[in-house]
Amino acid sequence: MALTIRDVAKAAGVSTATVSNVLNKTGKVGRRTHHNVLSAVKKLGYFPNAHARHLASRDSRTLGIIVSDIVNPFFPEVVKGFETRARQLGYDAILSDTNYDPRRTQEAAERMMEHNVRGVAIMTSEISLRLIHELARRRIAVTFLDLAPARGHVSKLRIDYFSGMKQIVEYLHKMGHRRIAFVAGRAKLKSNVARLESYEKCMRDLDLEPGPVITGDLRFEGGLAAGEAIAKLSPRPTAVMAVNDLTAVGVLKGLLKAGLRVPQDISVTGFDNTRLAEYSNPSITTVDVHRDMLGQMAADALHELSAASKPHGREYQIPAELILGDSSGPAPAE
Amino acid sequence: MALTIRDVAKAAGVSTATVSNVLNKTGKVGRRTHHNVLSAVKKLGYFPNAHARHLASRDSRTLGIIVSDIVNPFFPEVVKGFETRARQLGYDAILSDTNYDPRRTQEAAERMMEHNVRGVAIMTSEISLRLIHELARRRIAVTFLDLAPARGHVSKLRIDYFSGMKQIVEYLHKMGHRRIAFVAGRAKLKSNVARLESYEKCMRDLDLEPGPVITGDLRFEGGLAAGEAIAKLSPRPTAVMAVNDLTAVGVLKGLLKAGLRVPQDISVTGFDNTRLAEYSNPSITTVDVHRDMLGQMAADALHELSAASKPHGREYQIPAELILGDSSGPAPAE
DNA sequence: CCAAACAACTTAACCGCTTAACCTAGTGAA
DNA sequence: TTCACTAGGTTAAGCGGTTAAGTTGTTTGG
Numbered sequence: 001m002a003l004t005i006r007d008v009a010k011a012a013g014v015s016t017a018t019v020s021n022v023l024n025k026t027g028k029v030g031r032r033t034h035h036n037v038l039s040a041v042k043k044l045g046y047f048p049n050a051h052a053r054h055l056a057s058r059d060s061r062t063l064g065i066i067v068s069d070i071v072n073p074f075f076p077e078v079v080k081g082f083e084t085r086a087r088q089l090g091y092d093a094i095l096s097d098t099n100y101d102p103r104r105t106q107e108a109a110e111r112m113m114e115h116n117v118r119g120v121a122i123m124t125s126e127i128s129l130r131l132i133h134e135l136a137r138r139r140i141a142v143t144f145l146d147l148a149p150a151r152g153h154v155s156k157l158r159i160d161y162f163s164g165m166k167q168i169v170e171y172l173h174k175m176g177h178r179r180i181a182f183v184a185g186r187a188k189l190k191s192n193v194a195r196l197e198s199y200e201k202c203m204r205d206l207d208l209e210p211g212p213v214i215t216g217d218l219r220f221e222g223g224l225a226a227g228e229a230i231a232k233l234s235p236r237p238t239a240v241m242a243v244n245d246l247t248a249v250g251v252l253k254g255l256l257k258a259g260l261r262v263p264q265d266i267s268v269t270g271f272d273n274t275r276l277a278e279y280s281n282p283s284i285t286t287v288d289v290h291r292d293m294l295g296q297m298a299a300d301a302l303h304e305l306s307a308a309s310k311p312h313g314r315e316y317q318i319p320a321e322l323i324l325g326d327s328s329g330p331a332p333a334e
Numbered sequence: 335m336a337l338t339i340r341d342v343a344k345a346a347g348v349s350t351a352t353v354s355n356v357l358n359k360t361g362k363v364g365r366r367t368h369h370n371v372l373s374a375v376k377k378l379g380y381f382p383n384a385h386a387r388h389l390a391s392r393d394s395r396t397l398g399i400i401v402s403d404i405v406n407p408f409f410p411e412v413v414k415g416f417e418t419r420a421r422q423l424g425y426d427a428i429l430s431d432t433n434y435d436p437r438r439t440q441e442a443a444e445r446m447m448e449h450n451v452r453g454v455a456i457m458t459s460e461i462s463l464r465l466i467h468e469l470a471r472r473r474i475a476v477t478f479l480d481l482a483p484a485r486g487h488v489s490k491l492r493i494d495y496f497s498g499m500k501q502i503v504e505y506l507h508k509m510g511h512r513r514i515a516f517v518a519g520r521a522k523l524k525s526n527v528a529r530l531e532s533y534e535k536c537m538r539d540l541d542l543e544p545g546p547v548i549t550g551d552l553r554f555e556g557g558l559a560a561g562e563a564i565a566k567l568s569p570r571p572t573a574v575m576a577v578n579d580l581t582a583v584g585v586l587k588g589l590l591k592a593g594l595r596v597p598q599d600i601s602v603t604g605f606d607n608t609r610l611a612e613y614s615n616p617s618i619t620t621v622d623v624h625r626d627m628l629g630q631m632a633a634d635a636l637h638e639l640s641a642a643s644k645p646h647g648r649e650y651q652i653p654a655e656l657i658l659g660d661s662s663g664p665a666p667a668e
Numbered sequence: 669c670c671a672a673a674c675a676a677c678t679t680a681a682c683c684g685c686t687t688a689a690c691c692t693a694g695t696g697a698a
Numbered sequence: 699t700t701c702a703c704t705a706g707g708t709t710a711a712g713c714g715g716t717t718a719a720g721t722t723g724t725t726t727g728g
Contacts, residue, residue, distance in 0.1 A: 020706080051389045053685055362676070391683085
């Protein structure tokens, strides 16, 4: 089999405890011995077995992250932020993808328990309350996105959708837009509902009548259809806010197809600041929700929770930032 | 602490060995006992400790995948394909992101060794030969992308860049294009060199003079600059092949900015079939290299290697497929 | 009818590490 | 000189599983 700590101990002429102490930098070992052990490690090419280490120390020093779909452009940056921060804090990170499937979500949670993670960041919405309790019962730190309130071992991450929407609406208002349509996503998803409601509230706050609201599908096709529909409306809106960038790209294409000019005839905005927004033609005005920061904060939150003797879940807010693109401009003269 | 197999054994009134046999479905346990154990497991909410299991069985049943950058749109689908297939085959999968950093690549490889993986799929180019040997010495199965030849514990995955490029060149040729420019990436990366060389060879095979070749940076900005430069050339190429989709989007924007119409005045093609290509305006003609299949095949290859008694590395070929978009069309009349 | 074979367990020795408890010089204070 | 520390180790008992070997009670072939 592979090399063990005993091989190193033998090679360095010391006990396994000493090797372990060197490897873990406990400072209980003299300079000479320390050096000897280290060179034996190097010479043999030894790497400690993570499983044995975790088992013996009864601490996995592992954080988990569960996402719906790593292919969804929302998640890679979150994962990267999480993983990077976790490593900085000295944790190993494991990732599970649920593919929007509740059964796979269950499996993902089980995997986290089997790996004895200290904490898990749940970035999906398809999580059941039963699972949450299951994790809580095991005193595993948890962070959620928007779902439940924070308490005990559970911290909450809140993306400030409202602020993001507000920034868009106020920006469009300042540019002279008064008829601002909204292309929504499926009603089920919390984040989409939040976006729609924020839009409506912000409109009212500016004494504007919300609507028309068209329901898309969060995908390109839905946006395309919505764009074509909007082009035919009378009176036509002077701006269209889409629930996300992908929808916005669809809307944009639909409007262009109908012969409208963007942004001269009509402005379009997205949400999420994905690469799509940046590389679209014209680039899309959107809102950055700092996905990398979201991942980082999740790792920080889990670290805090799992390190505390009496953990007290907090709420973390992730700020949103307006990103101006070429798809929006002053409202056309009537 | 958490529940152990002993708790379950006690609750079911059997030995830990029996519980283990039930959990591992060895078929050595009677129906009644089997059932009793299972209900005890369910009642207590027990999940076996993965670390202990791996340690005791001296088999991690884990596959690893190392990528350069999960945020790079090339990788998420690869990772997903890998992870999905690995799970189907009964493996746990772990992911490491090197961020293009050789030091982090080293750390990633070490992590794989510490986790005692059966095999690791290396999807980055920043891997050193030392590391490869290190892994081979430990009898860890390995797959590479294009780098070394297959042998022993090492299988090779080959993306058929040549076929992809050939399909584009022949398609453009059939559409009447004769002056076809190429926007390359940095010379260092193997995959980019392969694309450029394939382009040149395919051109010559059709009795066309390759060039001009403009060097971009694999990013949007490089494409943009290249597009603007190409617009000014005389005689102007009637088609531009870009080394990847991102570059193609940049080229597209550069050409449009210079007042050219795509595809009426000039055709543009990309490579990789990312979402960018699909959602670009106009959508980009590109080549799909089946990234999910790449991930799957990597998992399959590792499974095969690690299961074999006398492993013999193979070469796997991932096919490329032309995807027609709206950015290409017949060559303009002279 | 008895020994061999089998089904269905239990016992206990690890797997590769960590860590509490113990040991042994050597040092400094009284 | 004596004694309490301390520095720098060693010993050995786990961590939570797996699994080879051993132990039963029950069949079954000759």
